[in-house]
Amino acid sequence: MELSDWQLVEKSQAGDADAFQELVSRYHQKVFMVILGLMRNREDALEVAQETFFRAFRKIKSFQGGSSFYTWIYRIAVNNSIDAQRKQKRNPLDFHESMDGLFEARNEVAKDPFADVQDRELRENMSKAINELTPEHKAVIVLRTIEGMSYKDIGEILGCSEGTVMSRLHYARKKLQDKLSAFL
Amino acid sequence: MSPCETIQESLGPWLDGELRGADGEAVRSHVASCADCAAARGRLEKLQLTLGTVLSTEAPQLKFAPFWREVERRIEAKRPWHEQLIEWCQSTLSAPRLAWAVPAAIMLVLGLLSFAKWPVGGQADNYASVESIDAHGRNVALLRDDKTKTTIIWLYQNPEGENENVEEAAKSGPAF
Structure with a gap:
């Protein structure tokens, strides 16, 4: 029978490393995606994701279950990302060949070449537009889009009210729409 | 603000499923009957779709x-002492503990201040002050007893000063 997150947390708090490893295996991909959405650089995102789980391990004894484990781990991830982003100097979405071994191969599906060019152009512009958002705006966009989180959960992770989440999302989307008006 | 502007501000929360009941219904019925707002809805949906594609494919x-x-x-690596110290401080001085620490510190300071007012090693000297109140040797002494919380204002004549002042009193006449 599969253990719940909370049962794994309790085992981790009691010093069971395998239980913590299981928690990492459940959330590492999602946490990495959220961090990449915020950091916009794979190498930095990988570093921050590993640091996030390392910090979670160190703090797991103080986690009392006031929120769900995923809210807690995302809170650590978002805070780490925002801190790291302020120091980040690398180009967005740089990719080092040496990191190939860390990622699974992605199967690209063949598409109509014209649509492919249009899509690529839109994606490139969207990527640029996301890069220009503030860390706070990026955070709400990424948590809502990747995770489909409710405003309440996003507010819990970012430490702000649902009203603030709603307002940040509105302005972030407006900025993206303004920058991509030629494509939308 | 026009009704369309108000509705377009609510489009995001509505599409996110955060507007329910009458508010959600108001947006739905307006969008169904307004071409501009329906177009705004279309643009927002396309934006969300593209965002999702970009964020998930990259x-x-x-x-x-x-x-x-x-x-x-990282877990197994030995951390430097200053990192351990910072971590210890962060866990020890966490917000709930600080909430208790602040009133406790105030109580401690108040306790120390009240202790400083107590005389060390024995009974308090209740004799507070003596002031001369006129030129005829009459003095006032203020005595306070902390146990019974009684203050005594004692008017008396200084016997040493009496002789010095008698002559002056005789010269100047009664003081009253």
Whole structure:
């Protein structure tokens, strides 16, 4: 029978490393995606994701279950990302060949070449537009889009009210729409 | 603000499923009857779709084993003393503990201040002050007894000063 997150947390708090490893295996991909959405650089995102789980391990004894484990781990991830982003100097979405071994191969599906060019152009512009958002705006966009989180959960992770989440999302989307008006 | 502007501000929360009941219904019925707002809805949906595609396609699938090895290496690595100290301070001075620490510190300071007012080693000297109140040797003494919380104002004539002042009193006449 599969253990719940909370049962794994309790085992981790009691010093069971395998239980913590299981928690990492459940959330590492999602946490990495959220961090990449915020950091916009794979190498930095990988570093921050590993640091996030390392910090979670160190703090797991103080986690009392006031929120769900995923809210807690995302809170650590978002805070780490925002801190790291302020120091980040690398180009967005740089990719080092040496990191190939860390990622699974992605199967690209063949598409109509014209649509492919249009899509690529839109994606490139969207990527640029996301890069220009503030860390706070990026955070709400990424948590809502990747995770489909409710405003309440996003507010819990970012430490702000649902009203603030709603307002940040509105302005972030407006900025993206303004920058991509030629494509939308 | 026009009704369309108000509705377009609510489109995001409505599409996110955060507007329910009458508010959600108001947006739905307006969008159904307004071409501008329906177009705004279309643009927002396309934006969300593209955002989702961009954010999910640029993230490669991570292999778990090398990811975990690096996390494990960090866990097992010996951390420098200053990092351990910072971590200890952060866990010790966490917000709930500070909430108790602040009133406790105030109580301690108040306790120390009240203790400083007590005389060390014995009974308090209740004799507070003596002031001469006129030129005829009459003095006032203020005595306070902390136990019974009584203050005594004692008017008396200084016997030493009496002789000096008698002559002056005789010269100047009664003081009253």
